[in-house]
Amino acid sequence: MNIGNAAEKSGLSAKTIRYYEDIGLLQADRAGNGYRDYSMSDVHRLRFLQRSRSLGFSVEECRQLLSLYSDKDRESATVKAIAKAKLTEIDRKLAELTELRDTLRVLVRSCHGDKRPDCPIIEGLGGKDRVAA
Amino acid sequence: MNIGNAAEKSGLSAKTIRYYEDIGLLQADRAGNGYRDYSMSDVHRLRFLQRSRSLGFSVEECRQLLSLYSDKDRESATVKAIAKAKLTEIDRKLAELTELRDTLRVLVRSCHGDKRPDCPIIEGLGGKDRVAA
DNA sequence: CTTGACCTTCCACTAACTAGAACCTTTATG
DNA sequence: CATAAAGGTTCTAGTTAGTGGAAGGTCAAG
Numbered sequence: 001m002n003i004g005n006a007a008e009k010s011g012l013s014a015k016t017i018r019y020y021e022d023i024g025l026l027q028a029d030r031a032g033n034g035y036r037d038y039s040m041s042d043v044h045r046l047r048f049l050q051r052s053r054s055l056g057f058s059v060e061e062c063r064q065l066l067s068l069y070s071d072k073d074r075e076s077a078t079v080k081a082i083a084k085a086k087l088t089e090i091d092r093k094l095a096e097l098t099e100l101r102d103t104l105r106v107l108v109r110s111c112h113g114d115k116r117p118d119c120p121i122i123e124g125l126g127g128k129d130r131v132a133a
Numbered sequence: 134m135n136i137g138n139a140a141e142k143s144g145l146s147a148k149t150i151r152y153y154e155d156i157g158l159l160q161a162d163r164a165g166n167g168y169r170d171y172s173m174s175d176v177h178r179l180r181f182l183q184r185s186r187s188l189g190f191s192v193e194e195c196r197q198l199l200s201l202y203s204d205k206d207r208e209s210a211t212v213k214a215i216a217k218a219k220l221t222e223i224d225r226k227l228a229e230l231t232e233l234r235d236t237l238r239v240l241v242r243s244c245h246g247d248k249r250p251d252c253p254i255i256e257g258l259g260g261k262d263r264v265a266a
Numbered sequence: 267c268t269t270g271a272c273c274t275t276c277c278a279c280t281a282a283c284t285a286g287a288a289c290c291t292t293t294a295t296g
Numbered sequence: 297c298a299t300a301a302a303g304g305t306t307c308t309a310g311t312t313a314g315t316g317g318a319a320g321g322t323c324a325a326g
Contacts, residue, residue, distance in 0.1 A: 056189040090234045
């Protein structure tokens, strides 16, 4: 499939996909006309990249995570170690994201939603220990 | 408190905190000697910024989120609308992060952790519909 | 056989930091 | 008191991770 199609399916822009190829994250086959040609497996990798990037992992971290998928030469003890380290990080991110959500939920529930600007917890959130965890 | 202290407490670097001041995200008081002076409330905001940035929100999104905390002039209907939109996004991120975690967990459990490179699901994860969601 | 959508490369620009130089202030120690 | 280390200041330049746009090649439809 062409890059536009892969872009649509993965949630990345075509530009970004080309950029990822430039930096060696994922290289595509080429069709006879010179167009890049993506398989479903490529699309899975791209989608994976889209997600991990949008969740705050750096490109280098994504490179590592991606290698868990595809690097056959890597010894599985190493795979396991990297995966475990990332799991710890993901769990931390999950906790933080949950906390952020809870904070916003309280905000949404406590606000009147009308024109009155006396939303009761805005001040509390900024100044006291609600956020400190 | 000085910037180094605020940096340590917030998880941001002093450089980043100065940068955030440059772009108008959070301006600190100045002590008599010209040093920036941070309150606990500032630290909460910084910590909040650190988290939301690390979870994949852009600086502009963070600016919005932060305004939920501190902008007294904003009408609370607007606050509520923004907060609700962000909640939806956070829920999506939570779902994706959970899925990513589950994927990695399967990987960790299925790998031998020894020297054999025949980790049984690496190939499956890359090529089939496990990731497609 | 041309029009429009899509592809190619390349170069410049933006966003969000990050490193380092040059210099000033505070604090601990001989 | 001197002075050195630690930490603060601004400024300029470099990096990372894209994004926009030009100039041009390819393909399917009318």
